[in-house]
Amino acid sequence: MQLVFLIVALAVVWVLIRPFKRLRPYTGQVLVLAGVFWIGLLFFIVSYSFPTPRFAAVATSAATIPRFWFYVLIPVTILALIPMLKGEEVPDPKWGSLWRVAIVFGVLVASLFAFRYIGYYLSSAIFLVVMMWVLESRNRIELIAVPVGWVIFSHFFFARLLYVRLPIGTLFAGLFG
Amino acid sequence: MKRALVLLLLVSLTVGVFAGGQQEQPAEAAPAAAEGPWVPTRPITIITHVGPGGGMDVATRLFVDIAREFTDATFVVENITGGGTINASRAVLDRPADGYTIFGMAMSNVNSVVANEFDRGTFIDGYHWIAKIQRDPAAVIIRKSDRDAGMDFDGIIEDARRRGGRQVWAVPVLGGNKHFEALMIWQATGVEATATPFESGPLGAAAVLGGAADVQMGNPFNAAGRDLWVAAIASPERMDGFEDSPTFAELGFPELNDEHIWRGFAVKQGTPRAMIEWFQGIVSQVHQHPRWRAFNAENAIMPRAVFDDDFRKIVDSTMEKTEFWLRELGMLD
Amino acid sequence: MIDILVNLGGGFEIMFTPMAILLCLLGVFAGITFGAIPGISPSMAVALLLPMTFRLEPILGMVLLLGAYKGANYGGSVSAVLINTPGTPSAAVTAFDGYPMAKSGRVGEAMGVSLYASVIGGIIGTVVLILFAAPLARVALRFWPSEYFALTVLGLTTVATMGGKHWQKALVAVVFGLLLNTVGMEPFAGTRRFTFGEVRLFEGFSIVPAIIGLFALGELFYNLEHYSKGEKFDKLAYKLPKLSYYLTVWKNITRAGILGTIIGIFPGAGGTIAAFISYDVEKRFSKKPDEFGKGSPEGVAAAESSNSSSAGGALVPLLALGIPGSATAAVLLSSLLVHGLNPGPEMFVDEPELVYGMFASMFMANAFILVVGLLGAQLFVRVTDLSKKLLYPLIFVFAIVGSYAVTNSMYPVVVCLAFGVVGWIFRRYGFPTAPIVLGIVLGRLAEMSFRQALMIGGIESFYQRPLTLIMLLTAIAAVVYPIVKKRITGRAAIGRED
Structure with a gap:
């Protein structure tokens, strides 16, 4: 408001x-x-x-x-x-590729919302893929390996070692619960 | 074909991670054994609203360390601060009532519910009050150098009267328990003074040591190990290690003799009765343990083991007192 | 003096046992790793190891925790330099120059300076702690709220040099930070301010997610706007400079180290203010002040040295008075309390082995930071070698999970994202973001001490207490001097032209 x-x-x-x-x-x-x-x-x-x-x-x-x-x-x-x-100040800069910022921001917000439903791991993996795509990465190995690597890393490092309670999401809670 | 295989492997790996992560989430309600003793199968989390090093944090960590002698259960202490203690409370209530989440809480949590006008149906009635474990008496603290110069409780009151409200009493926060205690003392003795917040017990002690404040309204613990002296203590009799500190009753104010802050454990309503009894058993055992006794004695805290309805009655009286003083101060509509 | 050396000898005797060495190394390693992760603050790193110490002997427990404390303080600078994501609030100042250095290819230099400054600063802090703990603690007690207020004013004046040519914008930014700081429960009586009925706003905007947002996400959004494929950092010099190189910044390190220790001793002020003030002082002393903020090794040295030495300072009130000066010190205190040890003047007499063992372990921790840091730096610098299409997404997910870890909830993540947008907009339009951090860091202390001082002594407190007066006058001089100097040199220049 x-x-x-x-x-x-x-x-x-x-x-x-x-x-x-x-x-x-x-x-x-x-x-x-x-x-x-x-x-x-x-x-x-x-x-x-x-x-x-x-x-x-x-x-x-x-x-x-x-x-x-x-x-x-x-x-x-x-x-x-x-x-x-x-008139002594530096004028406003020209706009760059605003669409890139907009897409990344949008996907980021969407993935944060999705935490609750599909959990942290899946939504951050999806976010990584989309963001790399936006940054014009087209290498398939990268597009798969980075998110998977991140999921494994964040699980062991954050969830297991640091006891961060990353959201699992209602979907998976329902599936495995 | 190869690619599909790799993909399949990755998918199964990812799912495996999810499933692995799942186990540590208390999502599935453990089937409450209707009969027989409760046996924990997973780590039990004790959530506290203070940061590491806070009063309830230290007490809880020591408590669970001693408890290991009586049970194979693993306890994890989780600090969830902020939101005027409500973040922690909310976290407890958000988790299932399966006995694997316990709220390690103190009087300030109940104060906060009243002061911030949170829903008592949720944040008070939503709990089963398992056990009060500590009674931390109110203490009026001054510098040792002042004591040596002949200052005592009566001297403080006389000085307050002479200075007409300019005497500074250090409390952690205005509108909190220590402020209420100070107000009660002033009311009983018929003086006025200035309560100034210094954020925490140790910082309040520092303010008195440095002379920024004249008196600290605190707990005996604040004086321990420092050049400070407890001029009055709310206790039935003089306490070990504080033998030269008179009780309020001795000083002629028996009505102040029960002022203290308490700490204890609660669980979400609906937690299996067997778990509650199991945990109360541990509280009783720790209560008797020499290490627990020694720790409490050193800090002039009285260990307690008050259960269920008796504990709830204490909670109710805390709410009443908080409401009364907040209204007096004009801090509650 | 002899006493101290004898006791310290005893302390080292305890330290040179395999168990103590192992725990110290473990603490340092864990501290650096956790500290480098945005969102994991030194106090969290120490708290994570806290349960381990309950079953250890008190001294061994402290060895582990102190190692982690010092390690995390250094670790915070690693991510600040490499990806503009300060791992700890105090490392924000390291990012001012560390990141620009890394971006312009001087990544090895930046890492080297921050490592050596951190280690030497840490040693300075430890030495001061050992020699002057008791007298310094007495000084700290003499600090009344009016002096704390003067200290925050002194801290706020650093904004004057922060904006450079755009000093007006820096002023707007600092007031913005101070305003944002008033959101949440007020420190005096817990009155709710500007929470608009939102319980999560009760705690206000916590500093760690705000810094991650302003620095890391703001920078990322800006870079995304100007992104072109395949772009990399400028050609990178990974190699850490030779030892002789660090002699060029030894003055900065020493001055900032001493200043950091002194500011660190005041309970509640802490490393972040120390870093801001030392940075400002070094900028004023520097022959090349224009380089500050654009990649000055002197800036990195000042920030890291004072930040690291303030850790020693923070232990002064803890050990000598039993008063924890920071969140991390509170955790250290709880480890002692659980063992039934009550820090204070008596502990120095009753438990000299414990106290001097702790001092000795701090020296050892510094040595291990150097070793782990040197080995790690070779590895860490490779982060900047990643192509941006991989690096940017990873910084995003790190920022998000790091913010989440702060309280295990979504609220700090939202704060981080909101500040990210603010950081991007500010950066676009030439408003510096560092003053916002300064405002958020100092706002609470400024308000608390100002109101306490008024309550205790009325308005007279600000001019009747000599120390307050001196500090306030210094603050005024700090603002006025550069202006007057500019006028005078300007006039002289005009005079010559005539």
Whole structure:
């Protein structure tokens, strides 16, 4: 939910800075600043809902420090904007192959979701194969050996030696249970 | 053909790994033997909410080490910290009630359920309270140098009165047990002071040693081995190793004499009765063990073996007390 | 002095038994291996070996744990240098320069510097511990909350030199980190802040997954965006440099080692702050400050040496006062407690063999780190030889499983991924990510000490206590001095032009 607000806030900032030609090469950087500032502002506002306990002689409350950092954030954001307004900042970089990032991110998120169902081992193996494919690996031996090797390694090293309770997944729990 | 064979081999290997991994997961509920003693066939995990080195962690590790004399069962201690002790509790409740997961918990866990308004139906009633194993008495701690200069419990109270609330008492966290204990002492003696959180017992001791705080509200253990002295202790009689420390009753405050934090074990509701009895048997045996007695004596902790409903009653009174003080402090709606 | 040597001799006598040597080597080996895995912190590495020590004699148990502690501290730097994935929070600083060095082909050099700096720093920390444990512990006690606050301010000023030309962006990043640090249960009274009803946010953003995300995943996402097939690191120089090479950074190692020990003695401050401050100091002292952050051996030396020596510092309050200064020290303490040993001033008198045996084992552990590190480095450097189409996917799965291992749950994995995206975006738009780490590391201590100080002594605490005042003035000078210096040299340059 808070993420949606963040996106809306960023969209509003984006629309707002369109008319300023000077800032145009810095759109991305301005949006980063806006995002950070939005989080600070959100924390500042939410801090007013904190309970105030009745402690004797306490000069500060849970809200003091987040508010303080927000007060610091205001001048700091302005400072960071100045070189952009002056046009002295390095312009935003061009976009690279964004699709690669998008696919990897998507597959990563999907494989994390899949932990619960098909377990850590299978989903990380699938993730490895997809990711290697995206990185244009076409060698079949690699595509099979790396995931299998990883599964064996992570089982013995993490699960057996380090007692990490890697998720088995409902599918396999059902199969072997 | 060859390729297919390799593939088949790999698949079977992978499946083998899954199956292997499966064995260590407590997914299958062990068929509870209706009669006869419970015999563990796999390692039993004791989950605790404190990190390695914390009070319950040390107690649990020593407990299971001693328990090896009485059973062939293997115990594994797992530390799941964070979430205001709830991460650990949740992990226990997420695992099956087959007796292979035990919650090694302390009073702060019950405090947290009340303070954070978690569902008591889940996080309190969801447990069968197997055994309380330790009673760690409340202690008022000051510097040895102050004692040598003539300071004692009455002196502390007098000083607090004189300084009108500026005397600093080190507690781990505001709104926690040690803070409550301090509040009770102030209420009983009719003084005001400032409770300042120093995160942990040892850091609180350091604050008193360095002079940042005047008094530590802690456990006798915090004073052991340091240049600190226990000025008052909540105990029926003076404790070994702390013979020069008077009890609250001696000082004229019998109502404070039972203040302590407890530690104990619980399992998820629905755990086979035979397992509970088996584990209580081990608690009784460890309770009597000289090593357990010696460890507790050194740290001025009283070993206990309080089971089932009697333990649950202690839990209920903890909840009551926590709720009362949190309301007093305005920390609970 | 003679006493110390005699006792130390006794300590070495204990150490030169086959069992002690074996346990020390085992500890170091396990420590380096675990420490190199992102997500397995030194305290976890030590905790994993803890059960083994219950059945050993106390001194042998400590030999094993201390070996693992020191080994894990070094191990953290291995993955930081090779794949920009710090195995431990303090190794994040090692990654600042270690990874750029590796990327530009100087991988052997980077590994060598980090290894030798770690070993020498460790020895400095041990020597200081042996000679000054008791007096240093008394000093540590004299540190009140106002001094801790001043220390965090001093730590925060290091951000001033962190951003280089983009110092404004570094400031934004550090405040961002400080803001994120306020998420979760507040340290004073456990008030829930910005958790939005999500129980998992109660503990806030833990530092280890956040660092893995910011550094490793951020870098990976960035590289994916600019990926071209078959790309490799620049031509690699695997070979570790000759011994004489390390003489060029001996000053950095020594200074950072001493500074690291001193900062390490303050309970709760620890190795990460030590590494940040030492790095900053070395950058200011350096003749080539521009190289810092782009692959400076001096930077790697400073970070590793102070990080490693702070491990010795952290044992000062533990042994002399029984106060664990770090999570790892808490585990060491529990091993002693289970044996009925209560560290404190009395232990030095009652159990000199134990105490000096521990000191001796720390020297031995350093020697083993050198041996295992030298052998291992030949192997580890080959990681960078992997083609990126294999290396990148493997870093991803390592980051994921490493984060998962932090609490055996999915939450840190999600944190890691979220910080990965933040790291990528920050990196794209020229915002440095290291200050975020600084903010997250220092935020809690800053808040705690600031509020404690106000509670104990009011606002006066910050100017009436001399030590606080000196530290705060140093912090101001650290920020103002470079600006003034630049102005003056700028004017001088203009004057010459006239």
